[in-house]
Amino acid sequence: MPLPEPPDAAVELGAHAADWRAAVRLAGEALVRSGAVSPMYTERMINVVDEFGAYIVIAPGLALAHARPGRDVKADGLAVVTLAEPVRFGHPHNDPVSVVVGLAVRGADAHVSHVAELANIFNDPAAIPALASATSADEVRRIFRKGA
Amino acid sequence: MKRIVAICGQGVGTSAILKVNAERALDRLGIRASVSASDVASVGTAAANAQVILTSPELVESIGKTNADVVVIDNYFDVGEIERKLEDALG
Numbered sequence: 001m002p003l004p005e006p007p008d009a010a011v012e013l014g015a016h017a018a019d020w021r022a023a024v025r026l027a028g029e030a031l032v033r034s035g036a037v038s039p040m041y042t043e044r045m046i047n048v049v050d051e052f053g054a055y056i057v058i059a060p061g062l063a064l065a066h067a068r069p070g071r072d073v074k075a076d077g078l079a080v081v082t083l084a085e086p087v088r089f090g091h092p093h094n095d096p097v098s099v100v101v102g103l104a105v106r107g108a109d110a111h112v113s114h115v116a117e118l119a120n121i122f123n124d125p126a127a128i129p130a131l132a133s134a135t136s137a138d139e140v141r142r143i144f145r146k147g148a
Numbered sequence: 149m150k151r152i153v154a155i156c157g158q159g160v161g162t163s164a165i166l167k168v169n170a171e172r173a174l175d176r177l178g179i180r181a182s183v184s185a186s187d188v189a190s191v192g193t194a195a196a197n198a199q200v201i202l203t204s205p206e207l208v209e210s211i212g213k214t215n216a217d218v219v220v221i222d223n224y225f226d227v228g229e230i231e232r233k234l235e236d237a238l239g
Contacts, residue, residue, distance in 0.1 A: 052157035052188065055204035058165065058224040066161045092205050093222040108160055115164040122225040123169065 003078060003117040005144060010034035010079035010102075011137035017081075020054070020063075020089040020097070021046055026081045027065045027102030036077025037104045041067060045102070054089035057097055062128050063089060064118075066103040076114070077104045080140050082132050098132040124148055150181035150238060151198040153216070155207060159187030165224050166202050173231035179238055200237050202230070 010030045017023035028042025044067035049056060057063045079102035086096035105114060121127055121144060130148035134140045152170060156163035163185035170183045186194035188210045195201050198216045205220045217237045223229055 048157055052210065053204075053206035055157055055206035056162060057206075058162050058204070059226070060223060064162060064165075066158075068158050068160055090206075103161065105160075112164050115161060116168045119165050119168045119225065123227060125225070 003114045003144065004076050005141050006078045006080050006137070007034050008137045010077065011140050012081045013134060014084045015081050016084055017087050020049065020087055023063070023081065023083060023087050023097065023100050024049065024065045027079050027100045030079035030081055031077050031102045031104050034077055034079065036073065036075050038072045038074065040072040041070070041104060044070065044072065049089070054091040057089045057091035057094040059122060059128060060094045061086065061098045061132065062122070063097045063100045064103060065100055069105055069107055073104045073106050076106055076110055078102070080131065082134065099128055121147060152181050152183045152200045152202060153195045153198045154183060154185045155188055155191055155201055155203040155211060157188055157207065159185060162224065163187070166221060169224060169227050169230055170202055170234065172227050173234050176231050177235055181238070200234065
């Protein structure tokens, strides 16, 4: 099953977030708008960082906001939020974050294939800066399809 | 065969990315090893027979005492970084 493309409703570019919590919330709201999750999922994504720290900041400038599969996930979904002013999550090396990718999956099997695709896209170091400076949802989808 | 465990907060998502890229790094190094993904809560059993734990700098404290080498990866998408650090740990 391929990685779901983020629909227009799940892309928010040049957003303003006061802190990491607001940034993750924007990604959650984008997933809610696209119909992938109910609002409870957003709270679970925030709880993950409260509980375990900023480990979701897995590369310089990029946070992968996500939680475990659950009943609040209605469909596999991907959201992309770029921040006009990067925010600090508290990661020792990868702060500040300018791109938040929100990921929701219904089952663990889908997760494995989706993240392998994410690795294919983001192993290109140009991908994060390209997303951070994208000016349209079409451009975001093109980066996910073909790379930066 | 050597065993490597990628650990994240929930055992889905970031540890799976780390697993995929660790397998790519091992390929480049020509080292045969099995890589699994797990969460912090089950690190005790998941890493019981592992030589190496791969994880985020943010999770080292939660992992606590272990006999495995804890290898911290900063950029999960930098296969070169993973390759260098795995070579040091396994070489």
